[in-house]
Amino acid sequence: xxxxxxxxxxxxxxxxxxxxxxxxxxxxxxxxxxxxxxxxxxxxxxxxxxxxxxxxxxxxxxxxxxxxxxxxxxxxxxxxxxxxxxxxxxxxxxxxxxxxxxxxxxxxxxxxxxxxxxxxxxxxxxxxxxxxxxxxxxxxxxxxxxxxxxxxxxxxxxxxxxxxxxxxxxxxxxxxxxxxxxxxxxxxxxxxxxxxxxxxxxxxxxxxxxxxxxxxxxxxxxxxxxxxxxxxxxxxxxxxxxxxxxxxxxxxxxxxxxxxxxxxxxxxxxxxxxxxxxxxxxxxxxxxxxxxxxxxxxxxxxxxxxxxxxxxxxxxxxxxxxxxxxxxxxxxxxxxxxxxxxxxxxxxxxxxxxxxxxxxxxxxxxxxxxxxxxxxxxxxxxxxxxxxxxxxxxxxxxxxxxxxxxxxxxxxxxxxxxxxxxxxxxxxxxxxxxxxxxxxxxxxxxxxxxxxxxxxxxxxxxxxxxxxxxxxxxxxxxxxxxxxxxxxxxxxxxxxxxxxxxxxxxxxxxxxxxxxxxxxxxxxxxxxxxxxxxxxxxxxxxxxxxxxxxxxxxxxxxxxxxxxxxxxxxxxxxxxxxxxxxxxxxxxxxxxxxxxxxxxxxxxxxxxxxxxxxxxxxxxxxxxxxxxxxxxxxxxxxxxxxxxxxxxxxxxxxxxxxxxxxxxxxxxxxxxxxxxxxxxxxxxxxxxxxxxxxxxxxxxxxxxxxxxxxxxxxxxxxxxxxxxxxxxxxxxxxxxxxxxxxxxxxxxxxxxxxxxxxxxxxxxxxxxxxxxxxxxxxxxxxxxxxxxxxxxxxxxxxxxxxxxxxxxxxxxxxxxxxxxxxxxxxxxxxxxxxxxxxxxxxxxxxxxxxxxxxxxxxxxxxxxxxxxxxxxxxxxxxxxxxxxxxxxxxxxxxxxxxxxxxxxxxxxxxxxxxxxxxxxxxxxxxxxxxxxxxxxxxxxxxxxxxxxxxxxxxxxxxxxxxxxxxxxxxxxxxxxxxxxxxxxx
Numbered sequence: 001x002x003x004x005x006x007x008x009x010x011x012x013x014x015x016x017x018x019x020x021x022x023x024x025x026x027x028x029x030x031x032x033x034x035x036x037x038x039x040x041x042x043x044x045x046x047x048x049x050x051x052x053x054x055x056x057x058x059x060x061x062x063x064x065x066x067x068x069x070x071x072x073x074x075x076x077x078x079x080x081x082x083x084x085x086x087x088x089x090x091x092x093x094x095x096x097x098x099x100x101x102x103x104x105x106x107x108x109x110x111x112x113x114x115x116x117x118x119x120x121x122x123x124x125x126x127x128x129x130x131x132x133x134x135x136x137x138x139x140x141x142x143x144x145x146x147x148x149x150x151x152x153x154x155x156x157x158x159x160x161x162x163x164x165x166x167x168x169x170x171x172x173x174x175x176x177x178x179x180x181x182x183x184x185x186x187x188x189x190x191x192x193x194x195x196x197x198x199x200x201x202x203x204x205x206x207x208x209x210x211x212x213x214x215x216x217x218x219x220x221x222x223x224x225x226x227x228x229x230x231x232x233x234x235x236x237x238x239x240x241x242x243x244x245x246x247x248x249x250x251x252x253x254x255x256x257x258x259x260x261x262x263x264x265x266x267x268x269x270x271x272x273x274x275x276x277x278x279x280x281x282x283x284x285x286x287x288x289x290x291x292x293x294x295x296x297x298x299x300x301x302x303x304x305x306x307x308x309x310x311x312x313x314x315x316x317x318x319x320x321x322x323x324x325x326x327x328x329x330x331x332x333x334x335x336x337x338x339x340x341x342x343x344x345x346x347x348x349x350x351x352x353x354x355x356x357x358x359x360x361x362x363x364x365x366x367x368x369x370x371x372x373x374x375x376x377x378x379x380x381x382x383x384x385x386x387x388x389x390x391x392x393x394x395x396x397x398x399x400x401x402x403x404x405x406x407x408x409x410x411x412x413x414x415x416x417x418x419x420x421x422x423x424x425x426x427x428x429x430x431x432x433x434x435x436x437x438x439x440x441x442x443x444x445x446x447x448x449x450x451x452x453x454x455x456x457x458x459x460x461x462x463x464x465x466x467x468x469x470x471x472x473x474x475x476x477x478x479x480x481x482x483x484x485x486x487x488x489x490x491x492x493x494x495x496x497x498x499x500x501x502x503x504x505x506x507x508x509x510x511x512x513x514x515x516x517x518x519x520x521x522x523x524x525x526x527x528x529x530x531x532x533x534x535x536x537x538x539x540x541x542x543x544x545x546x547x548x549x550x551x552x553x554x555x556x557x558x559x560x561x562x563x564x565x566x567x568x569x570x571x572x573x574x575x576x577x578x579x580x581x582x583x584x585x586x587x588x589x590x591x592x593x594x595x596x597x598x599x600x601x602x603x604x605x606x607x608x609x610x611x612x613x614x615x616x617x618x619x620x621x622x623x624x625x626x627x628x629x630x631x632x633x634x635x636x637x638x639x640x641x642x643x644x645x646x647x648x649x650x651x652x653x654x655x656x657x658x659x660x661x662x663x664x665x666x667x668x669x670x671x672x673x674x675x676x677x678x679x680x681x682x683x684x685x686x687x688x689x690x691x692x693x694x695x696x697x698x699x700x701x702x703x704x705x706x707x708x709x710x711x712x713x714x715x716x717x718x719x720x721x722x723x724x725x726x727x728x729x730x731x732x733x734x735x736x737x738x739x740x741x742x743x744x745x746x747x748x749x750x751x752x753x754x755x756x757x758x759x760x761x762x763x764x765x766x767x768x769x770x771x772x773x774x775x776x777x778x779x780x781x782x783x784x785x786x787x788x789x790x791x792x793x794x795x796x797x798x799x800x801x802x803x804x805x806x807x808x809x810x811x812x813x814x815x816x817x818x819x820x821x822x823x824x825x826x827x828x829x830x831x832x833x834x835x836x837x838x839x840x841x842x843x844x845x846x847x848x849x850x851x852x853x854x855x856x857x858x859x860x861x862x863x864x865x866x867x868x869x870x871x872x873x874x875x876x877x878x879x880x881x882x883x884x885x886x887x888x889x890x891x892x893x894x895x896x897x898x899x900x901x902x903x904x905x906x907x908x909x910x911x912x913x914x915x916x917x918x919x920x921x922x923x924x925x926x927x928x929x930x931x932x933x934x935x936x937x938x939x940x941x942x943x944x945x946x947x948x949x950x951x952x953x954x955x956x957x958x959x960x961x962x963x964x965x966x967x968x969x970x971x972x973x974x975x976x977x978x979x980x981x982x983x984x985x
Contacts, residue, residue, distance in 0.1 A: 006170050010155040013382050014148065016417040021144050023409035028139060036964050037134065042507070044081035044541055045137045049093060052129045053112065064106065066114045070132055076110045076552045079544040079562070084108065085244045085269040087140050088115060093132035102138065104266055110552060110560070116267075146355045147382040153356075154385055161366045162389045168207045169388070169425065175433055178204040187228050187257065188221065192463075195222045198435040202226045202395050203233075210426055210434045211397040214456050215601035216442025216570070223374055223397045224253045231259060231345045235369035239348045240387045242379035242405075244269045246568070247348050250374060251277055254346060262344035264360075265353050279340060279359060288336040295329045338362045351383040354390070370395065378567075380405045381421040396422045401455045402598050403567055439463050442570055442604050444470065444486040450628045454621070455597050471573060471605045477528035481765050482520070487607055487633025489626065490516055492581060493614040495638040499581050500542070500954060507542035508588065511954045513577045513610050514546045516641060520575055520608055521551060521558065531555040535571035537599050539563050539590055542957075543579045549953050563599045574603035578622075581612035593621045600625070634743045639750065640762075717748050724752050724773065734774040739767060746771055757924070887911040889920050905929065 040046035050067035069075040082088070082105055089099040103115040113135065127133070154166065167173040181204055186196065195218055202209040203226070211226075213219025227250075230237050241247045244265065251274040254261050263270060263277045270278055283289060299322060306318040337359050341347060347360075351373070354360060368391040373384055377398035388394055400423035407413040426434050438459050440448055445462040452460035471483035482488070497512025517536055525531055536551065536558065538544050547560045559571065576599050580587050590596065600607055609629060616622040629635070727735045737749060746762065749771050753760035759774045887894045888908035901915035902908075905925040913919075917926035 006166065007155060009170055010151050012416070013151050016412045016415055017144065017147055017151075017382060019412035019415070020407055020409045020417060023412065024139060027408060034968075036968050038961070038964050040136070041078055041080075042541070042961065044079060047077060047080060047082070047113065047135045050113070050133045050135065051131070052127050052133070055127065063117045064114055065103075065117065065127060066112050067133065067135065068112045076548050077108075077113065079541040079548070080108075081565075082108050082113065082135075082137060083243075083565075085266075087138045089136045089138050090115070090117075091134045091136065093134050099136075100133075104269060105135075106269065110548070111556075143352050143383075146352050146357070146386060147380070149355070149357075150386040150389065151382055153389055160389070161368070161392050163392075165207050165388065165392055165394060169421075175208050175429065176206040179206065180204075184229065186225060188225050191221070191225065192218075192439045194436070194438045195225070198222050198437060199225050199229060201435045203229055205393070205395075205433070207393055208425065208429075208433050209395045210422060211395065212399060212426065212434055212436040213397060214399055214401065214437065214440060214460055215451065215598075216440035217437035217460075218439075218441060219397055219399070219437060220249060220253060220374070222437060223372060223395070224250065224257075226395055227254065227346060227372060228257055228259065230370050236367055237346045237370050237372060238354060238368045238387055238390055239346055239372045239374070240351050240354055241374040242351055242383060243375070244350060245271075246375045247350055248274045251348055254348075260343060260345045262340060262347050264347065264349035264358065279337065282340045283333075283336050286336045286340065288332050288339075292329065292332050292336065295325055295332065299325045299329070334362055342367075349387075351379055351386050354387040360390070365390075369393065372397070374398065375568075376422040377402065377420045378405055379420060380407075380417065381419070381424070384421045396425070398422050400426060402594050403564060403592075404594065406564070441466055443601060444468070444603075444605055446486040446632055447600065447603055447607055449632070450625070451597060451601050453628075454624060455593070466604070469605050471524070471527070471529055473605075474529065474533070474572065480523070480527045481634075481769075482523045483527045483529065483606070485634045486605060487629050488520075488609070489629040489633055489635045490520070490608065490610045490638060490641075491635065492516070492610065492612045492638040497581060497612070497638060498583075499579055500958060508540045508579050509542040509546050509954055510577065510579045510581060511546060512638070513579060513581075514543070514550050514954075516610050516638060517547060517575055517577055518550050519641060520610075521555065524573060524606075525555065529573060530557070532557040532559075533572035534558055534575065535566065535569070535573070535602060536560045536575045536577070537563055537566055537602065538577045538579060539588075539595065539599075540579050543577055545957070546954050547577070563595050566602055567598050570602055570604055572604050573606040573608070574599070575608045576600070576610065578609065578611035578616060581615050585615050585618040587616055587619045587622060590616065590622060591619050596621065596625060630744055635747055636743065637747055637750070716745050720745065720748050721752050724749070724756055724758070727773065728756055728758070728775075734772065737771045737773070739764070739770045741771070749773065887914055889914040 035043070037046060037048055041048050047067075049070045051070045052065060053068040054066045056064050069077060084105060084107060086105045088103055088105050090101045090103060091099050101117050103117040105113065106116050107114040115135070154170075164176075168175050178201075181200055184196075184200060184203070186199070191199070198211050199222060202211065211219060211222055213222065227237050227239060239247075239250055241250065247263070247265075248271045251261060251263050252271075255274070255277065261277050262279060262282060263274055264279055267275055267278055267280050275281055283292075302318055302322050302325065306315055306322070309315050309318060341359065341363055347368075349358075349360075371387050371391040371394045373379070373387065373394065374397050376384060376396040377400040384396075398420075400420060404418045404423075405420055407418050409417070412418075436456075436459060438461060440460055441463045443451070443462060443466065445467040448460055448462040448467075452458050470486060471477055472479040477483055492512060495512070497510065497516075500509040500511070521531075521534060521536065524534060534555075536547055538547060538560075539562065541562060544560055544562055551558055551560065559566075578590060580590060600609075609625070611622075611626070613626050616626060724735070737746075741749070746769070750760050750762070753773045757776065759776055760771060762769060762771050764770055885895055885897045886892075887896050887900070887910050889910055892911060892914055894911040894913070896909050896911050899912055900909045901912065903910060903915065903917060903920065903922060905917055905922040906920075908920075910920050917923055
């Protein structure tokens, strides 16, 4: 009787599969009933407006039809979830009838999709090149039936080749002690020590061995070596994987070793390079091939005679002959299949392709000795049980720190359906059954270090051959700032580059990040990097579409995909767009740590991340990633790209009501503390630039304004702020920082200089990049704001400059009413005749009483002003009228009765000499107003040209989806009303 543990496991898995199947059926029913064709295309399950570009006959009579979008040759397919091997339905776009045919998708690129159709005797598909067609992904019921059948077999399995394996995998029995290690002559002598240990361990285990292969560690190479060693020992190996691509990859590797291999599966699902190893190709080359062909020809001839026959007895005779020929054909075919399977050392198939209702049913139950499941961490556990029941030993390979199996039902995933067999066994048995590969051969050591620390407990190391490779080392690539760094963070925080907020849509887009990606791709291509060596990855399909619209026509070889669609791939340079940037700070399914691990580890030499640190820092794992890039990579702010990008909502207010033109910290909020060695090198380089000798670990002191530049100590941000504040207080007009500053310190200098209202520019490239900070001239920008004079100080005090208020904050210049301005001028007139300190007693208190009585705004500072007598009200009114007819500038008494200008920013009137905002103190308000106007109108200055009225592609797509949704609602309402009328009649 089966163990209760096995029974409970099978019952739970069957229940989860039912939830998953119900969710898929409900989803597809919902799509058909409530979604338009365009909505289905946006979900990635339908391709519209396709035309036939070519037709040809493939292997074994398969008809291969290639479809392309109906527009121009450079048109690309929208973002979709189609993959090789999917079952698709073909429909006529102009006809609302049923489907024309069902086929298997064999190949898909950014510009075309190829489908294989079966041509039978009674079916001929006629396709017109001028017609429009659509493809719809269909549900595959066969897969679910095979999964359920495998689980039921596990439940009833009391004996057989896998009985001991089931005890270890399900009942909790400890694996049997490993056999004594023997000397091994490796086929691949270039294996590193961790790979050799994994091979030896897998060969010594009796039931279970798990090979944990992080990205780039040569997992497939190790698996191939294990298979070859098992074949060398005389074992029959069944090798499986969840996808056709993974299986074909193993076939290509094993084919180099000249082993007898056999690939099961539909020929249309196989790569052309491995089709010669498929079962159909092997049968076509077998000794029985000619006999089978002759029998099929005889059947066709008898069919033709049967159609011409008129006599009933004669027809019956023909049918009996056909039955005999078919029986002989079946026997001959089965004999040929058995012979091919039996002579093969390695049989390869997908997990579901190893089902007992396929060709493997012809083999004895105990034919295989070992089952190898590659990419086990990406497969549903139920699918792994299909091949596991065929042998007493299994080797599982994969990485459970990358993306888990794909599921539709969120409830089933949370209940455990998304937990793979490999993950469960690795947590249960630990190091006793797991061997991890620790040397990776793909990524630069800076990329490796992050992945190692974040996901693999610091065990990964980069092989010397790849530890220091950069883009500039590629042939034909010049050494630029972009090609000389492995890590780049472009931070959009505070720059107004928000995500698209679209109702009733789970997909997200960010046009601002699309433009940043476009600029960075162009910079890499201009440096000589081939577009085919660059990948752009985004987590949302809408962002993928926006990126393709912006980049595919100019760089057709550039690969743009979602994170899920790029697992298992690699490129020299990878650019990641995280998309999420909102006032709510939500990160969505970026919170899946394994998804970020996959995205970053696709790169070999260069990773660029474009994100809003204010948003992504709300998640701990993403905050760690941003902090690592800040510490070990180049950090830039989108502010540096604002010459090329004018944010569409730059002047919008944030959640707190402050304008987006206010200067905010653009850099990431992560810690900027450096390791001790890096701090020491930084101090030495800074001291050398300043012409001084640092002594030991002593913190660098702040130099005077005459030195070549400031030095940065342990707390770089505070020392930079103190240096700039000292410069503002000095009489120097320019401060030049040394080239020893790193990218993050340069970012801080830009921010602090902006807060102080200073000019700040960055010149040079690479290690020669330096920042210059200078004060603004009063006549040009109004950066010098003057305080109202104090009666307690000499009149010349009003000439002392002070720093301009920070951007976006209210001007700190005191806004007085007309009466206070008049009283101030009276005080200045008396200042030349009498000492200001000897103010008349009681006058100050009289002003305070008047201000309190009139409920005016309190004036900062202690003013002792000469007032008329309190009871002389007419004189007070006359003084106010006179002040209203005088220029509102502090040091000007020009009459503005005839000629005067009203400032729209502060509401005061000025003479023609002081009416410009930059002169009378409204410089920052004018700058903010200009930025908003440029963003809104798209015109830099009057006469520079009309605004481009073409609608943004992202906005157009958004409006189109809303229109389609509204039309669909109206159509359904009309249909329901028509039905109600028909019922009423």
